[in-house]
Amino acid sequence: MAAEGEATASTPSSPCTTVVAPTKIVKLPHIPTIVEGKRVLTVDDFRIIRVLGEGGQGLVLLVQDHVTDRLFALKVISKDSVKYLDHVAKVLIEKDAMQALAGNPFFVGIKGSFEDEDNFLFLMDYYPGGTLHEKIQRVGRLPMWMARRYAAQLILAMEELHRHRIIHRDIKPKNILLTDHDQVVISDFGIARMFGRTAAEERSKYKATPACDDITTTECGTEAYIAPETRYFKYSYEVDVWAVAVTIYEMLHGKLPFGYDGGLTKRSARVNAVFGIIKIDSELDSDAVDLLKSMFERDAHKRPTWEQIKKHRWFDTM
Missing domain, CATH: 3.30.200.20 (Phosphorylase Kinase; domain 1)
Structure with missing residues (x-):
């Protein structure tokens, strides 16, 4: 889209x-x-x-x-x-x-x-359910059960995407479509990074575990969803984990983190993101808070993998 x-x-x-x-x-x-x-x-x-x-x-x-x-x-x-x-x-x-x-x-x-x-x-x-962004705009913060359900589907989808050695680089609710059965569908690969397309890269396009040397450097994406390392360092699949964390936060709060929806300038919100200055609703489920904090890890190498995220206790009730 x-x-x-x-x-x-x-x-x-x-x-x-x-x-x-x-x-x-x-x-x-x-x-x-x-x-x-x-x-x-x-x-x-x-x-x-x-x-x-x-x-x-x-x-x-x-x-x-x-x-x-x-x-x-x-x-x-x-x-x-x-x-x-x-x-x-x-x-x-x-x-x-x-x-x-x-x-x-x-x-x-x-x-x-x-x-x-x-x-x-x-x-x-064509997916008649519209986008996740439209649903958040309509409903505001989503019920916990609904956010958890969408998050679980999104995590499974991203795990599969990375197995194909593709970094999406623009995960956000506007690029997440909903089917008539309320299943998430990822769209818009316009700025994706796809490894294995050149002779200089390993020829295999599908791996059970993405290659640890799949590195890229282009700063791109949508401002509020960009991981800190994208701006300053070489980066890899972990940037999508950050973007999914922003998306989960948005579903649970009805707004963006780091002050992007709070009247701050983009520069100030960007500083908050880089330094991990984030306000999480104290009334949220403690497991949801724990998951968000782990996914918003500033050090990309310490961010949880999809496998670790799937095993997080926030998903135990599913």
Whole structure:
């Protein structure tokens, strides 16, 4: 889904959108044919329902197959927004990550990837439950049982993601979709780091335990969810543990930690995150507090693994 709130350049207008105030009229670009079973699909087989989200590189549309009435999400990435080679590489990594995870219900399902003169396009499954962010906005702080359930699913999903040697680097409620059965689905691999794609890296793309030398250095992500080491050091899979901790905190408090939702400047909130200055509701379950404190460990090497987190007593009642 479209990632909002990131430190990116201003959103370019996409060649497949026309804005007519106050209503957005969206024109589908040409889509090369896709084979679905025995059917050959073209752009004429889809009708646009609405815009699901927008970001710095394009938008996501809700589209419907005229024949089956099935709904899909169509991610349209403007080539104007990815002119440079490293940006194009990110689009390819996003496609490769989704394809590597295909068939796993914890990750957004990709049905096809294609391009035309102006856009890269991904046809994906549509998840009617919206995003976890929307649920938090609607409900506020989630009931403990609900937050625990979502957290458990998210931890299983992240463990599997890391086994595929992929660091997501932008885990947040806006990138966590909900199915009609209330199961979490991770989306938006636009800034993911996928190891094992080059000859210089180990060729195996799947490991029971991620390689300890899978290291990267690019500072990226959404401000409030970025682990301290991302800003200053080489980092690895532990940054996703931090982002999941922020997400669990947000579910249990209805707001972000470190003062990002408390009127502080980004600089002040960032200092709080770097130095571990955090306020946790004293009325929270003591086990939840203990889990959060362990996951918010400033030293990435001391942060718990997914296996250790799964065994934490906060999950004993599940």
